[in-house]
Amino acid sequence: MEDWHAILLGLSVDEENEGVTSVGEAKKLFAPTVMTFVLDGKPFETTCLPVKPFLRDSHEKVFVLVQGRVVGPDELVAGSHSLTVTVENDPASAVKVDVPTRVFH
Numbered sequence: 001m002e003d004w005h006a007i008l009l010g011l012s013v014d015e016e017n018e019g020v021t022s023v024g025e026a027k028k029l030f031a032p033t034v035m036t037f038v039l040d041g042k043p044f045e046t047t048c049l050p051v052k053p054f055l056r057d058s059h060e061k062v063f064v065l066v067q068g069r070v071v072g073p074d075e076l077v078a079g080s081h082s083l084t085v086t087v088e089n090d091p092a093s094a095v096k097v098d099v100p101t102r103v104f105h
Helices: 023-030
Strands: 005-014 034-039 052-054 062-071 081-088 101-104
Touching: 005 023, 005 034, 005 081, 023 062, 034 062
Parallel strands: none
Antiparallel strands: 005 062, 034 081, 052 062, 081 101
């Protein structure tokens, strides 16, 4: 309740599964991707960060698209919250529109 929280979703593409070997290629794949956040039934404004390489211990090339924002202690009341993110055109998914929902405390 007195803490700051990051509410975000990260999507990734990689060399092994999508054949992506550069940030430019990843940006093209993510260009049609749209993420819409709803927190406790209300639209939740977020920021989409630039596509970045993701460093792993392996030599596999992975690129991520992260969208979300930090929430201050005055924005979330104590208790249970529901977050739904509608993801359209995730290049790493066969599903055109995915709507994962998470409940957190």
